[in-house]
Amino acid sequence: MEYLQAAVFLESLIKETNNLLLQNKEMILESPNRMRVILDDGTREDIPMDSYTNDYVKRTLDNLGSSKAFIMTDMVSTEIKGKDVTYLSYKAYHGEVDKGLVFYQLVDKIFLSPVGPLRFSNLEDNIFYRVPSPPSEESSCNTMETDRVVENGKSIVFFIGHMDEERLIYDIQRLIFDTVNNVTRHPELQFEFIIQIARYGAAPSDNLRRSVESIEEYTKKHIYPEYPNATFDFIYEQDAN
Numbered sequence: 001m002e003y004l005q006a007a008v009f010l011e012s013l014i015k016e017t018n019n020l021l022l023q024n025k026e027m028i029l030e031s032p033n034r035m036r037v038i039l040d041d042g043t044r045e046d047i048p049m050d051s052y053t054n055d056y057v058k059r060t061l062d063n064l065g066s067s068k069a070f071i072m073t074d075m076v077s078t079e080i081k082g083k084d085v086t087y088l089s090y091k092a093y094h095g096e097v098d099k100g101l102v103f104y105q106l107v108d109k110i111f112l113s114p115v116g117p118l119r120f121s122n123l124e125d126n127i128f129y130r131v132p133s134p135p136s137e138e139s140s141c142n143t144m145e146t147d148r149v150v151e152n153g154k155s156i157v158f159f160i161g162h163m164d165e166e167r168l169i170y171d172i173q174r175l176i177f178d179t180v181n182n183v184t185r186h187p188e189l190q191f192e193f194i195i196q197i198a199r200y201g202a203a204p205s206d207n208l209r210r211s212v213e214s215i216e217e218y219t220k221k222h223i224y225p226e227y228p229n230a231t232f233d234f235i236y237e238q239d240a241n
Contacts, residue, residue: 010101011101022114037067069093072091090102099126139160140161157194158196176219
């Protein structure tokens with residue numbers, strides 16, 4: 001469950017930081033490029049960045065010692081389709097998640113007040129932490145849209161399988177994390193996802209079923225409130241046949 005818990009923590013860190021900067025605009029004016037680092041003991045270090053580069057980030061993390069997550073901020077002014085646009089950019093990474101979350105907040109260029117909600121941009125590879133993962137290769141995963149009719153939405157099934165249950169449990173969590181962030185690009189649509197799980201070469205063990213039940217409970221409690229346009233059902237290939 002560590003992967004999903006860390007992913008939820010990352011999103012909460014981005015929201016917390018966005019609220020902090022919007023309420024303390026002098027922090028943006030002083031230094032729009034900042035790192036907020038969460039150390040292993042839970043304390044936070046707020047560091048104005050001398051250089052907005054990956055090398056600077058890596059040196060800072062090395063100097064601080066053990067950390068579990070961090071977020072880096074930036075303010076960007078650019079022209080999009082002939083209009084001047086200013087936004088706050090957030091990139092957040094966690095030692096348990098192999099992808100970083102990138103969000104942005106449009107703001108008024110002069111007053112730095114928010115223009116619309118905080119929005120997801122994309123996922124990036126986590127190059128800053130050695131993320132622990134099962135040693136075996138990734139689970140196989142295929143996607144297919146079903147013929148089920150969903151009002152204002154789609155029904156999609158993921159076929160995910162592996163011989164190694166530890167790897168399978170890990171990849172199910174990764175799949176949920178990647179999926180819910182990608183569907184935020186389509187807030188007008190409702191998505192129903194079916195994750196069909198296959199334990200190759202054997203029936204699903206009791207441990208696998210308990211782990212998936214825990215993932216399902218955690219997803220309903222912590223993922224659904226943050227990503228209201230996605231739901232998940234979990235079934236086993238062996239049970240479906």
